[in-house]
Amino acid sequence: MLPQTDHQQSDPGQDATEEIAPQAVPLLRRIAFLGAIAVVLLVSLFVGQSISPIWVVQDVVLDSGEIDDLSLSVPLEDSGLTDEDIKKHQADDTTPEVTSLLVSRMTQSGERQYVRRTTTPHYGIWSLFPALVAIVSCWVFREPLTSLLLGTISGAFILGQIDVLDQVLLPSMATVKAAGILLLYLWLLGGLLGIWAQTGTAQAFAEWVSRTFVKGPRTAKLAAWCLGILFFQGGTISTVLVGTAVRPVSDKQNISHEELSYIVDSTASPIACLIAFNAWPGYIQALIYVPGIAYLASEHDRIQFFFQALPLSFYAIFAVLGTFLLAIDRAPILGKRFREAIVRARETGQLDRPDASPMAFDSPDAKKIAPHYKPHPIDFCLPIVLLTMVAVGSFYLTGTPQVRWAFALALIVAGSIALLRGMSLQDLMAGVGSGLQSVVFASLILMLAVTLGDLTQKIGGGAFLVDLLGDSVPYWSLPGLLFVITIGIAFSTGTSWGTFAVAFPLAMPLALALATSQGLSNESLYLSVCFACVLNGSVFGDQCSPISDTTVLSAMTTGADLMDHVFTQIIPASVAALLALACWTLTVLVFC
Numbered sequence: 001m002l003p004q005t006d007h008q009q010s011d012p013g014q015d016a017t018e019e020i021a022p023q024a025v026p027l028l029r030r031i032a033f034l035g036a037i038a039v040v041l042l043v044s045l046f047v048g049q050s051i052s053p054i055w056v057v058q059d060v061v062l063d064s065g066e067i068d069d070l071s072l073s074v075p076l077e078d079s080g081l082t083d084e085d086i087k088k089h090q091a092d093d094t095t096p097e098v099t100s101l102l103v104s105r106m107t108q109s110g111e112r113q114y115v116r117r118t119t120t121p122h123y124g125i126w127s128l129f130p131a132l133v134a135i136v137s138c139w140v141f142r143e144p145l146t147s148l149l150l151g152t153i154s155g156a157f158i159l160g161q162i163d164v165l166d167q168v169l170l171p172s173m174a175t176v177k178a179a180g181i182l183l184l185y186l187w188l189l190g191g192l193l194g195i196w197a198q199t200g201t202a203q204a205f206a207e208w209v210s211r212t213f214v215k216g217p218r219t220a221k222l223a224a225w226c227l228g229i230l231f232f233q234g235g236t237i238s239t240v241l242v243g244t245a246v247r248p249v250s251d252k253q254n255i256s257h258e259e260l261s262y263i264v265d266s267t268a269s270p271i272a273c274l275i276a277f278n279a280w281p282g283y284i285q286a287l288i289y290v291p292g293i294a295y296l297a298s299e300h301d302r303i304q305f306f307f308q309a310l311p312l313s314f315y316a317i318f319a320v321l322g323t324f325l326l327a328i329d330r331a332p333i334l335g336k337r338f339r340e341a342i343v344r345a346r347e348t349g350q351l352d353r354p355d356a357s358p359m360a361f362d363s364p365d366a367k368k369i370a371p372h373y374k375p376h377p378i379d380f381c382l383p384i385v386l387l388t389m390v391a392v393g394s395f396y397l398t399g400t401p402q403v404r405w406a407f408a409l410a411l412i413v414a415g416s417i418a419l420l421r422g423m424s425l426q427d428l429m430a431g432v433g434s435g436l437q438s439v440v441f442a443s444l445i446l447m448l449a450v451t452l453g454d455l456t457q458k459i460g461g462g463a464f465l466v467d468l469l470g471d472s473v474p475y476w477s478l479p480g481l482l483f484v485i486t487i488g489i490a491f492s493t494g495t496s497w498g499t500f501a502v503a504f505p506l507a508m509p510l511a512l513a514l515a516t517s518q519g520l521s522n523e524s525l526y527l528s529v530c531f532a533c534v535l536n537g538s539v540f541g542d543q544c545s546p547i548s549d550t551t552v553l554s555a556m557t558t559g560a561d562l563m564d565h566v567f568t569q570i571i572p573a574s575v576a577a578l579l580a581l582a583c584w585t586l587t588v589l590v591f592c
Helices: 012-050 083-092 124-141 144-158 164-173 176-199 201-212 217-230 235-252 257-266 269-274 280-285 299-312 314-327 336-348 378-398 403-420 425-459 461-467 475-493 496-517 523-544 549-558 562-591
Strands: 054-062 100-106 112-122
Touching: 012 124, 012 144, 054 083, 054 496, 112 461, 124 144, 124 425, 124 461, 124 475, 144 164, 144 425, 164 425, 176 235, 176 378, 176 403, 176 425, 201 378, 217 235, 217 257, 217 314, 235 257, 235 378, 235 549, 257 314, 257 336, 257 549, 257 562, 269 314, 269 523, 280 299, 280 496, 299 523, 314 523, 314 562, 336 562, 378 403, 403 425, 425 461, 425 475, 425 549, 461 475, 475 496, 475 523, 475 562, 496 523, 523 549, 523 562, 549 562
Parallel strands: none
Antiparallel strands: 054 112, 100 112
């Protein structure tokens, strides 16, 4: 080995630079991150203090048969919500004393009409700022809790609520909605998952299904797809039931959590659109009444219209078809990230990225099972069957699936079976405690997502997007515009039902006005297409939003990283959306 010459000797300053440089880069990134947060908060404060809200009026015309007491209505001229009143509040930068009221008014034909008049403020493009902050932060930093909290604080500042703890977070967490989230997803779901982990029943169920039905990854994915069709109630109940039931089986077959979460998410609300024997028709029919239209006159007529328009739910059809093609390994367009996840899981058995942050605890192994307890598939199957029966049965009896009843019964039955089969009470409660700990983080994310969605609605994100549309567009472009705008509303608010409430009362009269003014020959078909666009756009935006409860639950119950789930499903879901958009446009061009 040659001796080192003066020329070859290292420079101490250069060595010091090389030692400092790797440490300086993370420090600079942290400074940039904190600086970005400061900029977001300062901009939000500036908007809240310097920009006055724009008040818009939304009218939902009601059938008199839907009103329990007509005497509760107020003449429009005495309501304080006339167009002149709103303009005065706008000029004086004041807030109306009442923002929602049942009013009566006379039509041009001399008939009395009853209207639910609501005034909603929005801050222009700034109404979308908090949601965009949360979404962009999720994509860039891949840390949903911080991103949602930042979006929530931004929304609070725009509303002038500087004391975020007492004015926003505390009131939000003290609501019935927040208590329901804690009860269902933290205590009931967490406790049930903890008992299943302690008994080892998930592993036993996976082994039993693997021996009996599942012969490989394809049949395991088909099982998930079939369960998604079976649990057609949609939303949270579908994602929770399918995710918890199928994950043990799919994990044994090396199915990536990105695949499973996409199947679970894409067979939740899309199936609820297509097999609508659930709460959706009853809720939506009240939003689509248009005076003077015979086929929308009564509640029965509107529900019939809902079901007649279901074959036009092209996005839901393509979404469900796309997950079926994925299940049989025939999906044509998935994207690079999705295909890498499939190859990684099949070849290495690694179900998540190496640096992923899964939203659920690892699948139980034999070391975690309580000592001297022999797991059996009945520990898993009986609670699941009872849970499904109570959820579906309560829907047919009460009109609403009683999800908390179902999970409470499943938790009691699962615990009772474990005790009767020899588990000690101490081991049982240790499992419950472990389950609660495993879902605390996901429950916090879910609560912040709901809080941010509520703030976005208060700021007027949906009202602003709908206000952009106007009423002078070519008839063939309206379905596409409605689809895109409802996607934006649902994606930024994380709620499909909230989007329905904002968009349907405006979209249906607008569609009728365009059909009449532009002389369309098939008015009812045109309204059906516009109806389907609002319905499916809301579902697509909700499904792909990282701040949606169904998105969070799909990742949580399948053990996926939240942002991995969002990144991988956006491409196949967007392909389904583009195909649907083409079908709607062709339908109105050819048949209307």
